[in-house]
Amino acid sequence: MDYSSLGKLLRSAQQDEAEAKRRRLTLYFISYVGGTIMAFMAWLNVGNNTPLLVGTLTASAAVVYINVLLSHIFPRVDVFYYVGGLVAMFTVNGLVYTGGLNNTGLYFVFPLLFLQIIVVRFRPALIYVSVTLAITTFMLYNQENIIAQYSDEHVSRFLISTLCFVCVAFIGENFWHQSRKEMLKENFERMRQANTDPLTKLPNRRFLEAVFFEKAMQDPATYFPLSAVVVDIDHFKKINDSYGHDVGDQVLIHVTSLMKEAVRSSDVVARTGGEEFLVLFPHATLTQAVKLAETMRRLIEERPFVAGDINHPITASFGVATALTDTNLHASLKQADDNLYKAKNAGRNRVME
Numbered sequence: 001m002d003y004s005s006l007g008k009l010l011r012s013a014q015q016d017e018a019e020a021k022r023r024r025l026t027l028y029f030i031s032y033v034g035g036t037i038m039a040f041m042a043w044l045n046v047g048n049n050t051p052l053l054v055g056t057l058t059a060s061a062a063v064v065y066i067n068v069l070l071s072h073i074f075p076r077v078d079v080f081y082y083v084g085g086l087v088a089m090f091t092v093n094g095l096v097y098t099g100g101l102n103n104t105g106l107y108f109v110f111p112l113l114f115l116q117i118i119v120v121r122f123r124p125a126l127i128y129v130s131v132t133l134a135i136t137t138f139m140l141y142n143q144e145n146i147i148a149q150y151s152d153e154h155v156s157r158f159l160i161s162t163l164c165f166v167c168v169a170f171i172g173e174n175f176w177h178q179s180r181k182e183m184l185k186e187n188f189e190r191m192r193q194a195n196t197d198p199l200t201k202l203p204n205r206r207f208l209e210a211v212f213f214e215k216a217m218q219d220p221a222t223y224f225p226l227s228a229v230v231v232d233i234d235h236f237k238k239i240n241d242s243y244g245h246d247v248g249d250q251v252l253i254h255v256t257s258l259m260k261e262a263v264r265s266s267d268v269v270a271r272t273g274g275e276e277f278l279v280l281f282p283h284a285t286l287t288q289a290v291k292l293a294e295t296m297r298r299l300i301e302e303r304p305f306v307a308g309d310i311n312h313p314i315t316a317s318f319g320v321a322t323a324l325t326d327t328n329l330h331a332s333l334k335q336a337d338d339n340l341y342k343a344k345n346a347g348r349n350r351v352m353e
């Protein structure tokens with residue numbers, strides 16, 4: 001698996017739960033409070049001979065309630081936030097068009113715009129608010145086409161204060177957005193370090209357990225049958241003893257690059273111990289995994305470690321097993337381990353299934 005795919009997996013594991021919760025709770029709060037206010041205002045206006053205003057408020061309240069109820073059922077779906085923003089746009093312009101109760105419609109524009117900014121993500125919010133304000137401004141300068149009538153003074157005051165308000169709200173949102181991005185970047189870097197072996201730059205055991213296996217359990221159709229190959233370099237201690245630890249390290253890097261050369265881009269090569277590796281083949285049968293392990297074994301055998309005066313043949317032993325479903329993942333990892341020991345006992349430099 002290449003660096004960017006591993007990064008993607010890590011990023012998906014770094015779920016920004018706090019931000020998701022903030023958005024979800026904001027949507028719930030705004031929808032229940034806002035929907036109730038809209039319904040109440042609609043009820044207040046019944047009998048005032050303002051059917052369009054009553055209709056706008058009732059329709060908005062109904063859509064807000066349905067939207068929030070659906071968002072409880074599908075909490076991970078983003079569309080409800082955008083629907084919330086659209087309802088705000090519709091309500092703002094309905095209020096501007098009709099004038100609202102006793103011509104107070106313009107005063108409700110501020111909170112509704114603010115709701116749009118916090119419910120919809122930063123960039124889409126720029127579009128939502130711009131479109132909402134463009135329609136509002138058009139109506140205010142073409143009052144012959146709308147029901148409400150506002151004085152020039154009223155319109156100027158409203159537009160200037162709205163502009164200031166929107167700028168301040170976006171500046172605040174932008175700073176929050178930037179600092180959150182920085183925080184996520186730092187957090188990601190820490191996570192990357194914790195999940196990577198510093199010598200070979202391969203993912204480590206922690207990555208497999210905390211990220212990869214979790215992901216595989218969540219999406220078994222993509223990952224299973226999941227084949228595992230445990231790889232152990234033969235007589236590695238001798239290399240360390242003969243040439244020193246630094247050369248041993250270079251041999252580990254050499255073997256890593258050979259294994260990466262042999263596998264597919266969707267496979268994961270991880271370093272799980274000193275001279276032990278675990279290679280995972282998502283969606284691969286036992287036969288395919290044995291074939292890939294054999295390719296790795298041959299490649300390692302055929303390409304000795306060469307550095308300066310050193311030309312040292314390397315071999316490795318392989319234990320293979322396949323988990324057909326997520327329920328036997330751990331049993332098959334253990335089986336792959338057992339098969340590795342069989343390969344060692346049978347004379348090394350071989351693949352055992």
Ligand SMILES: Nc1nc2c(ncn2[C@@H]2O[C@H](COP(=O)(O)OP(=O)(O)OP(=O)(O)O)[C@@H](O)[C@H]2O)c(=O)[nH]1
Pocket residue numbers: 199232233234235236237238240244245246247248249252273274275344348
């Ligand atoms: N250079 C280097 N050596 C390491 C590292 N981690 C573990 N080792 C060494 O790897 C060697 C493993 O030795 P053994 O477990 O006896 O295995 P082996 O010599 O490969 O023998 P078999 O596995 O039975 O073929 C030990 O000497 C460890 O010190 C490392 O990061 N770098």
